[in-house]
Amino acid sequence: MNVGKNLKALRKFKEMSQEEIAQALSMNRSTYSGYENGVALPNIENLISFSEFFKISIDDLIKKDFSVFSVNDWKNYSASWKDDAKGIHLRVLAGLVDQNNEEMIEMIPEKARAGYVAGFSDPEFMKVLPTLQIPFLSKDRKHRAFPISGDSMPPVNNGSHVIGEFIQDWTQLKSGTACIVVTKEDGIVFKFVYNHLEENQSLLLVSSNPVFEPYSVSIKDVIEIWKFSAYFSKDLPEVQMDSLQLSLSYRNLHKDIQRILDKIKS
Incomplete structure (x- = not known):
């Protein structure tokens, strides 16, 4: 795990002191210093705090080695996630089309659920799936x-x-x-x-x-x-009795008001 030296590298990149980082995260300076120096490992709550503060994933905080990053490395790293998120790097999406060359709706059965992560981009996996037609x-x-x-x-x-x-x-x-x-x-x-x-x-x-x-x-x-x-779904959603009773009460109230109005008119 590279947490300690990564925290140090990230802090220096931000040009902040240990005291400033600790204050920003509502943490004792000695606690933060211990994490940087590898004396202790941060718990999951603190890992999340570091991830949000430095705007990096927990996975990268643990596995990457930011201590060897140059200025250009930082620039490339900061921009790389956006290319992935925007889909600039092509997402491979295998699919089925009908005789009119129109996209079909593949249905992933429960028994094929586990294999989807491995087979989502495989035309052979998609070929055996049932399909749906939903007009709307x-x-x-x-x-x-x-x-x-x-x-x-x-x-x-x-x-x-x-x-x-x-x-x-x-x-x-x-x-x-x-x-x-x-x-x-x-x-x-x-x-x-x-x-x-x-x-x-x-x-x-x-x-x-x-x-x-x-x-x-x-x-x-x-x-x-x-x-x-x-x-x-094959099942109807359960009706909450409180909602049903409220609806009945509303109807009864409406009837009572209508009776009063009818009497006033007569």
Whole structure:
């Protein structure tokens, strides 16, 4: 791990003292100095703080050696993530077309879920997938259907499929957008995405179920992003009784008001 010498190199690049860095991060100078000198290793909370402050990924903070970087190296490093995020380096997207040369909507079955990360760019993998036709989706955009497991994103429940629209330029993604995110580490996940690319080259993934903690993924771990377009399920969403009772109360109140108005008119 290169955390200590990387912290020192990053601090010098910013032309800041240990005291200034420590104050900016609400940390004791001795604690920060210990991290720089390799006396102690920062915990995950502090790694996140360093990542956000220096605007680099945690992965790079741990694995790269910034101590050997020249001024040009820093410039190239600072700009490289944007090329990836904007899709300037071609994203290989294998897909199927029908007899009219129109894009088809591939459906990833649950049994093919594990193989998607390895096979997403392989035409042979795509060739055996079932396909869908959804008339109301734009033919000018590329769509794909992904399986959903677990209960982290109600009302989209376990066993559903989410249809996503392929996103080429991740920098334009608005925070709070529901997306299928395909990562090297976790495979296919469905979350609300908060765009932190400018701050620290990461995305914050948030579930609609508050039981599940939000977590960040480095841009370098992201393979594809598909913006939510629709979903289908064999199950009806559960109706909350509180909402039903509120609706009934509203109807009864409306009837009472109507009776009063009728009496006034008569």
